[in-house]
Amino acid sequence: MLGVRIDAAGVIGFCLLAAGCGAAPADEGESILVSEQEIIVMNGLDPSFFWKPSTQQALRALAQAPLPDALGGPGAAALFSSERGRHLVERVVDCALPAGAEVEAGGWSFGGSIGLAPQWTSAPLSAPASRRWMTACLLQSLNALSAPVAVHLTGGHPALADAPGSDASEYTVRDAIMFGDLFDGARPAAFACADNSLFDECGVALSAKTIKRICGQSLTCGLTLLGHCDAVCTRDGAGAPTCRAPGSKVYPESIASSLEPLVALSSGDLTCGVLGLVSGLL
Secondary structure (H helix, E strand, C coil): CCCCEECHHHCCCCCCCCCCCCCCCCCCCCCCCCCCCCCCCCCEEEHHCCCCHHHHHHHHHHHHCCCHHHHCCHHHHHCCCCCCHHHHHHHHHHHHEEECEEEECCEEEEEEEEEEHHHHHHHCCCCCCHHHHHHHHHHEECCCCCCCCCEEEECCCCCCCCCCCCCCCCEEEEEEEEECCCCCCCEEEEEEEECCCHHHHHHHCHHHHHHHHCCCCCCCCCCCEEEHHHHHHECCCCCCCCECCCCCCEEEEECCEEECCHHHHHHHHHCCCHHHHHHHCC
């Protein structure tokens, strides 16, 4: 059974991994995930549903066939039977397909947004790199605190490149880097590390909201927390991360998120002296 694991360094530097999860929800009617000039997404995927063994099995089953066929098959029926399941399908299509692409299934229409696995429309999600990009995108979508928050995503995939001339300068507080492969039928894996610039101020604080954001009330959360990202990740000249999991497995398919400063402070339980530090970022 999958379970939450915290490496020895995992209690260090996580005081902002859940930052922003207490921010005000998006306005009613706002897109759950948008990709315009910058790669800005609204998180909010329910971890308690996401980490259920049946949900994880359904995700792995989707990968066994082209996405339209998989969503139209009997294996996806359970996902369409609930709002949380449809939300997950929406996020899968958002992450996988580019803007303008659509999938019709279960009497619903789902549109793409980012485009991390466009080949999934015509072939199973079998390539390890595609499975890993999808995993990182879905992990960055998790938020159990009922307050979707806008985050800026960066990574080495061409689909994560901001448009020329775009400006994501308001997203100055690094949040977290996610990576793994939840579509591996034999050994599914999910990892996160704290990537925030306030690590030194926060010291060893581990916010309870960290676990709640990623795992909610799930008893089967499969995420391993790896401490501060400086210990497990490097960045290329464009800032795209490559991270290393326990056992030295390398993930170039890692996705980093960053927050607006005021959002990073809005969780309300940050008591590690960050107010003055963050105010310098405004």
